[in-house]
């Protein structure tokens with residue numbers, strides 16, 4: 001179920017005016033921009049950018065896109081994702097599969113968590129994941145509740161759908177009601193987990209039953225319209241990555257701007273669906289606002305696996321390269337890109353382009369080879385609606401370049417460095 005967060009409409013947040021994209025459809029094209037003399041250089045359009053509508057910047061920039069004020073009172077400013085729920089519901093498995101690329105079958109050997117496990121994630125944004133032992137009573141006076149909840153980005157409550165779930169629901173509701181007074185703005189994300197073992201009918205019934213019980217109990221206690229979202233998840237398919245993507249998107253203040261940019265790109269280049277992926281975690285931080293289906297996500301996610309595998313064999317470390325003004329450039333050499341065809345419902349194309357690269361200073365406590373890869377990047381992956389985008393690749397490349405330039409304004413490197421220096 002989709003979140004109930006209030007969203008600003010995409011058109012309210014257009015950073016790059018439509019006119020800066022070049023249309024591949026001749027009826028929409030601005031031919032003056034396409035003449036060789038006009039030289040479709042990115043720089044020319046970038047010169048226009050200062051006139052573009054730039055999002056309003058508050059003196060204290062918001063860190064969380066929760067649609068409400070953040071809970072932050074002090075601390076390190078990294079939003080926290082708290083993984084809570086009953087024993088053996090699958091919390092550690094989720095964290096290991098999503099953030100450490102542990103093969104799902106190996107989660108069978110994970111030991112029970114005995115104390116709160118805190119991990120820092122350094123990605124396109126920094127956040128922390130806290131994995132709580134199932135048996136813990138967070139509201140025991142021995143615990144400093146403020147310390148746990150004050151920097152929270154989202155509370156992820158994991159319910160084992162294959163098990164008896166009434167007690168889990170009761171504990172979830174007690175937690176929401178306890179937090180309601182001190183932290184009314186907390187995003188509660190309920191993962192109805194392990195749905196892989198259930199038949200389609202039973203899965204749907206269980207999901208609806210859980211939603212109904214949670215909402216009924218909360219309204220019985222006078223808490224209407226609680227900010228709770230529900231997802232069906234499993235570590236054995238893509239659903240857990242999809243759910244995490246949606247949870248994390250709520251923490252990105254720039255999301256409406258990113259969606260507006262992706263919408264413009266899709267309409268100008270005949271793209272069916274565009275995702276902005278964090279390549280290493282396979283979490284997408286934004287997509288255009290056309291309806292999302294899990295099939296498109298799966299195709300893009302499998303594509304990432306192929307790209308990572310191929311780059312493991314043929315890739316080489318690309319050093320930092322200075323930009324024109326001597327400042328460190330966002331990427332090493334030219335941006336990596338790839339275009340493949342796939343046989344699905346006729347001829348469809350997938351387009352991938354590296355968008356911005358960041359260095360990963362993370363030291364993985366588990367020493368995963370994967371987690372410690374130094375180069376990480378956001379990539380744009382598009383499912384092309386057109387039958388032969390290869391012929392129009394120059395225009396697509398150009399428009400993606402415009403998108404990339406706009407993204408640098410949305411996530412300016414200097415600002416990122418300053419934040420990193422602050423939190424180091």
Ligand SMILES: Nc1nc2c(ncn2[C@@H]2O[C@H](COP(=O)(O)OP(=O)(O)OP(=O)(O)O)[C@@H](O)[C@H]2O)c(=O)[nH]1
Pocket residue numbers: 086087088089090091092093094104106107108109110111112113114132133134135193194195196197233234235236
């Ligand atoms: N079928 C299925 N099993 C899962 C899934 N996720 C986790 N499991 C299994 O559930 C069991 C418990 O997983 P854990 O991750 O240890 O559970 P936990 O919530 O961290 O447990 P505690 O540490 O005791 O709080 C393991 O055997 C996992 O393999 C899933 O999506 N589907």
